[in-house]
Amino acid sequence: MKIAIIGKGGVGKSTITAMLAKSLSKDKEVLVIDGDESNLTLNKFLGIERGKEFINYIGGREGFKKLKRSEKLFKNKISLNDIKEYLTKKDNIYFLTIGKIHDFGEGCACPIGALLKELLNNLDFDGYTIIDTEAGLEHFGRGVEESCDLIILIVDPTLESLNFAEKVKDICQRLGKNYYFIINKADDETLKILLDRLDKDKILGVIKENREIVRKCLLGEELEPVEEIEKIAHFITSNSKTIPSPNL
Numbered sequence: 001m002k003i004a005i006i007g008k009g010g011v012g013k014s015t016i017t018a019m020l021a022k023s024l025s026k027d028k029e030v031l032v033i034d035g036d037e038s039n040l041t042l043n044k045f046l047g048i049e050r051g052k053e054f055i056n057y058i059g060g061r062e063g064f065k066k067l068k069r070s071e072k073l074f075k076n077k078i079s080l081n082d083i084k085e086y087l088t089k090k091d092n093i094y095f096l097t098i099g100k101i102h103d104f105g106e107g108c109a110c111p112i113g114a115l116l117k118e119l120l121n122n123l124d125f126d127g128y129t130i131i132d133t134e135a136g137l138e139h140f141g142r143g144v145e146e147s148c149d150l151i152i153l154i155v156d157p158t159l160e161s162l163n164f165a166e167k168v169k170d171i172c173q174r175l176g177k178n179y180y181f182i183i184n185k186a187d188d189e190t191l192k193i194l195l196d197r198l199d200k201d202k203i204l205g206v207i208k209e210n211r212e213i214v215r216k217c218l219l220g221e222e223l224e225p226v227e228e229i230e231k232i233a234h235f236i237t238s239n240s241k242t243i244p245s246p247n248l
């Protein structure tokens, strides 16, 4: 099962990816894919070393430029064994980083998005794959979610997140993709407003504003799943073959 974690900048995508991965890994192996070209914290939240960037598999940016437009990046299915030199692992969790922007004038993130999409389309892995996407909606434009089974939008208490939720609902319904929201960082007052504005049957869970998460994130420490994440993971594991479809 492939799960894309999406949302505007800073809503808690990496935080929730890490906690959800830990929780789901009690059920099956998990592959966490860092598809965000700028953020360098996800592996820390998982307590895993960062491995070699997967973009090197196709010869880096230079290799990507040499590919013909119509050329498929992968001719066959890709197993974890095929890409093992790029993976790091701890307990039941594998970690893969697609690529990062390292330098001024290096170029856009298109190769990273294209590689991620092709990898997901060809991935042969029986566990849970969780993709921490870059902030914003560009990944939809690139078709990264093409092969994802579930899209989880992280919503924080901002108007921008609510607008984002409308757009995601519209795109997912047109694509026939299963989508849910997780509300993050809300307090009692803002939660009431969010619950009023979002489709209730699409809310997977609510993670309240949590000072311990703030402290651990600031220190770059490993995160342990909060109770609400355990409940969300339980919902996913017990519905993994039949996650209810959106009302199209």
Ligand SMILES: Nc1ncnc2c1ncn2[C@@H]1O[C@H](COP(=O)(O)OP(=O)(O)OP(=O)(O)O)[C@@H](O)[C@H]1O
Pocket: 007, 008, 009, 010, 011, 012, 013, 014, 015, 016, 036, 039, 041, 134, 135, 184, 185, 207, 208, 209, 210, 211, 213, 214, 215, 217, 218
């Ligand atoms: N439940 C929470 N309560 C309070 N603060 C939180 C919570 N979840 C996340 N945060 C704070 O939000 C910050 C940003 O989280 P995170 O890096 O996961 O966001 P992101 O959406 O992945 O960001 P980016 O868009 O930059 O990739 C964290 O460093 C943490 O301080």
